[in-house]
Amino acid sequence: MCGIAGIINHQASEEKSLLIKMSEFLRHRGPDASGTYAQGPASLAHTRLSIIDLNSGDQPIHNENKTIWIVFNGEIFNYPELKNQLLAKGHKFYTKTDTEVIIHLYEEFGTQLFDHLNGQFAFAIWDQNTEELLLGRDRMGIRPLFYCHNHHRLVFASEIKAIFADNTIPRQIDPANLSDIFTCWATLGDQTCFKNIFQIPPGHYARFSKKGLKIKQYWQLPFGKKIYQERSVEDWREELNQLLLDATRIRLRADVPVGAYLSGGIDSTYTSALVKNNFNNKLCTFSVGFSDKQFDESYFQKKAVDYLGTDHKTISCSYNDIGKIFPKVIWHTETPIIRTAPAPLMMLSQLVRENNFKVVLTGEGADEVFAGYNIFKEDKVRRFWAKNPDSRIRPRLLEKLYPYIFSQNNSKAVRFLELFFKKGMMDLDSPVYSHMLRWENTSHLKQFFSKDLKNQTSDLADFTNRYTKTLPDDFMSWDTLSRAQYIENKIFLSNYLLSSQGDRMAMANSIEGRYPFLDHRVIEFAAKLPPHIRMNGMTEKYILKKAAEGLIPSELINRPKQPYRAPISQAFLGDTHHEYVHELLSEKIIHEYGYFDPQKTSRLVKKCQQQKGKLLSERENMALVGILSTQLLDFHFIKNPQTT
Amino acid sequence: MDKTKEKIRSFMIENFLFGEDIDLKDDTSFLEEGIIDSTGVLELIEYLEEEFNIQIDDEDLIPENLDSLNNLEQFISKLLKTS
Numbered sequence: 001m002c003g004i005a006g007i008i009n010h011q012a013s014e015e016k017s018l019l020i021k022m023s024e025f026l027r028h029r030g031p032d033a034s035g036t037y038a039q040g041p042a043s044l045a046h047t048r049l050s051i052i053d054l055n056s057g058d059q060p061i062h063n064e065n066k067t068i069w070i071v072f073n074g075e076i077f078n079y080p081e082l083k084n085q086l087l088a089k090g091h092k093f094y095t096k097t098d099t100e101v102i103i104h105l106y107e108e109f110g111t112q113l114f115d116h117l118n119g120q121f122a123f124a125i126w127d128q129n130t131e132e133l134l135l136g137r138d139r140m141g142i143r144p145l146f147y148c149h150n151h152h153r154l155v156f157a158s159e160i161k162a163i164f165a166d167n168t169i170p171r172q173i174d175p176a177n178l179s180d181i182f183t184c185w186a187t188l189g190d191q192t193c194f195k196n197i198f199q200i201p202p203g204h205y206a207r208f209s210k211k212g213l214k215i216k217q218y219w220q221l222p223f224g225k226k227i228y229q230e231r232s233v234e235d236w237r238e239e240l241n242q243l244l245l246d247a248t249r250i251r252l253r254a255d256v257p258v259g260a261y262l263s264g265g266i267d268s269t270y271t272s273a274l275v276k277n278n279f280n281n282k283l284c285t286f287s288v289g290f291s292d293k294q295f296d297e298s299y300f301q302k303k304a305v306d307y308l309g310t311d312h313k314t315i316s317c318s319y320n321d322i323g324k325i326f327p328k329v330i331w332h333t334e335t336p337i338i339r340t341a342p343a344p345l346m347m348l349s350q351l352v353r354e355n356n357f358k359v360v361l362t363g364e365g366a367d368e369v370f371a372g373y374n375i376f377k378e379d380k381v382r383r384f385w386a387k388n389p390d391s392r393i394r395p396r397l398l399e400k401l402y403p404y405i406f407s408q409n410n411s412k413a414v415r416f417l418e419l420f421f422k423k424g425m426m427d428l429d430s431p432v433y434s435h436m437l438r439w440e441n442t443s444h445l446k447q448f449f450s451k452d453l454k455n456q457t458s459d460l461a462d463f464t465n466r467y468t469k470t471l472p473d474d475f476m477s478w479d480t481l482s483r484a485q486y487i488e489n490k491i492f493l494s495n496y497l498l499s500s501q502g503d504r505m506a507m508a509n510s511i512e513g514r515y516p517f518l519d520h521r522v523i524e525f526a527a528k529l530p531p532h533i534r535m536n537g538m539t540e541k542y543i544l545k546k547a548a549e550g551l552i553p554s555e556l557i558n559r560p561k562q563p564y565r566a567p568i569s570q571a572f573l574g575d576t577h578h579e580y581v582h583e584l585l586s587e588k589i590i591h592e593y594g595y596f597d598p599q600k601t602s603r604l605v606k607k608c609q610q611q612k613g614k615l616l617s618e619r620e621n622m623a624l625v626g627i628l629s630t631q632l633l634d635f636h637f638i639k640n641p642q643t644t
Numbered sequence: 645m646d647k648t649k650e651k652i653r654s655f656m657i658e659n660f661l662f663g664e665d666i667d668l669k670d671d672t673s674f675l676e677e678g679i680i681d682s683t684g685v686l687e688l689i690e691y692l693e694e695e696f697n698i699q700i701d702d703e704d705l706i707p708e709n710l711d712s713l714n715n716l717e718q719f720i721s722k723l724l725k726t727s
Contacts, residue, residue, distance in 0.1 A: 440678065441681055447664065
């Protein structure tokens with residue numbers, strides 16, 4: 001795992017000092033080595049986290065006659081097999097890396113090379129022969145790749161901060177994209193929260209030559225293909241077990257030890273069990289717990305550890321820890337966030353680093369791929385309820401989904417709460433039916449936007465229209481679960497979970513996460529499962545639970561789904577005073593930065609303080625962290641830009 | 645009873661609209677307009693019980709009693725009369 005950066009300028013030469021400066025901003029992604037290439041229109045930089053071929057794998061790496069050069073971030077897990085094929089075709093290798101495999105695949109297949117890769121990657125290939133740059137990103141967007149394009153010049157990097165090393169590139173938060181984040185938690189498509197800074201979307205590549213920039217999709221999410229096969233549950237289960245075994249096996253390929261995150265849920269316990277039983281009996285696992293028991297899963301983590309017998313390390317996260325680490329979190333997310341969940345994951349990656357590990361397996365992706373989230377069940381319950389809107393029984397299913405909303409304190413207002421979920425329930429023809437309620441609720445956070453910002457943003461109807469236009473033509477002919485999973489994968493997984501909670505929190509401490517559930521073979525397998533095999537009745541991740549039977553404790557398989565969440569308001573305005581919170585949320589600074597309404601924000605802060613940091617409403621909690629993270633983003637990247 | 649309605653209106657504006665007196669009409673549905681979210685309702689109940697010194701039974705916590713200024717006024721008025 002590494003950081004990559006570069007500049008292609010077809011009209012003028014670039015200062016090498018800028019390239020060096022860019023790579024310095026990516027030092028945390030690659031603390032072990034660095035290298036550059038500069039010739040003609042191309043300048044490439046690389047910072048290395050050494051994982052494969054520790055002695056001779058420094059980058060940039062070139063082909064046999066040094067006319068094709070690559071900087072690469074990530075892993076190609078099937079590289080030994082690919083290398084054998086390329087050797088048989090006569091290619092010569094000078095390293096033992098997976099990086100060099102990509103170069104020769106490019107020589108052999110051009111842009112068809114992506115079909116051969118099983119991995120998580122972002123890379124840039126400079127071809128001197130054609131004077132063309134190829135930027136490529138993995139299918140699900142596990143590794144990041146950003147760029148800024150201006151006619152003859154293109155600047156790219158693993159993180160936006162490296163692009164901003166170039167002082168000529170303007171820094172401005174894009175109001176429209178900020179509005180999208182305050183609706184669906186993330187930006188859409190190739191957008192970022194900064195104006196004129198784009199990302200290569202997952203499953204896409206870009207070619208940049210004198211003729212300009214062309215972006216093309218090479219893989220799309222396979223949901224909705226209607227290739228369901230009628231097979232027995234046992235058949236599906238067996239195939240899944242074999243697939244996940246192989247997906248896990250190739251993700252252990254490294255010249256350094258590989259550990260694993262253990263959350264106490266079924267996903268990470270399952271992959272850890274596969275490792276422990278088949279590949280590494282001395283597996284080290286890592287977990288984070290919370291001092292606030294509402295969020296803590298230590299009980300289940302201990303169950304998993306006791307059963308698997310791993311060498312386990314854990315860290316406890318308090319309100320104060322989150323408040324303290326939050327400015328650093330936003331420096332790395334490079335986007336506003338409306339939950340604090342990334343913060344404990346940054347602490348967790350630090351724990352991993354302190355124990356001298358560089359690589360961990362995680363269970364990320366299973367909820368999206370195998371339909372584990374409550375939003376999929378909520379969609380099902382609301383559709384079921386809509387068939388008999390006056391039913392008193394049907395809405396009671398919601399209580400099982402959201403025990404923390406229908407908690408003891410709230411239980412007496414149950415009918416009131418049910419009505420909240422009834423909103424828009426009869427809009428069954430909406431392509432985004434599954435997500436409308438979440439987006440509608442989140443978009444109310446925009447009430448805190450300043451008048452000026454409100455004038456530059458659009459409403460929820462515009463957002464849903466825009467998003468709906470990006471959906472595949474035959475989307476409405478898909479089953480409803482596949483529709484919901486597609487939206488969740490496309491927006492939440494790629495643009496929030498894998499970035500703000502995934503890559504950025506791990507790489508902040510030079511840790512590489514690997515995701516067996518996001519092996520493209522596993523995703524393609526899941527997409528061809530009939531919907532009732534993914535979610536059976538109200539049993540989420542049905543086939544995965546079947547696959548896990550006998551491998552992990554049944555208590556972990558049958559436990560109610562607990563979404564991973566972290567405390568919000570108490571972390572910032574609770575018992576511990578955080579100076580930056582008070583400063584950035586003060587009326588003066590809110591007014592100066594201009595994104596939010598100073599009086600409204602002040603009332604929110606006051607309300608929170610009066611309740612000793614404890615805001616009651618989910619929406620108010622999200623508003624608080626959304627405002628604070630936007631202020632921090634502006635502080636880090638616009639008002640007080642770091643020089644290195 | 646206008647006083648009751650105005651008290652609740654002020655509370656709603658201060659606590660859920662953070663000072664913005666938008667279109668909070670007497671018959672505006674708090675749920676339909678998204679003024680209260682799924683977890684904010686408890687705050688409203690706590691306020692009503694404290695401010696008007698009343699005890700609200702579970703079976704009365706229904707939208708017909710709580711989901712607009714008009715509904716709340718009628719409901720509180722009924723409760724105060726019977727107490």
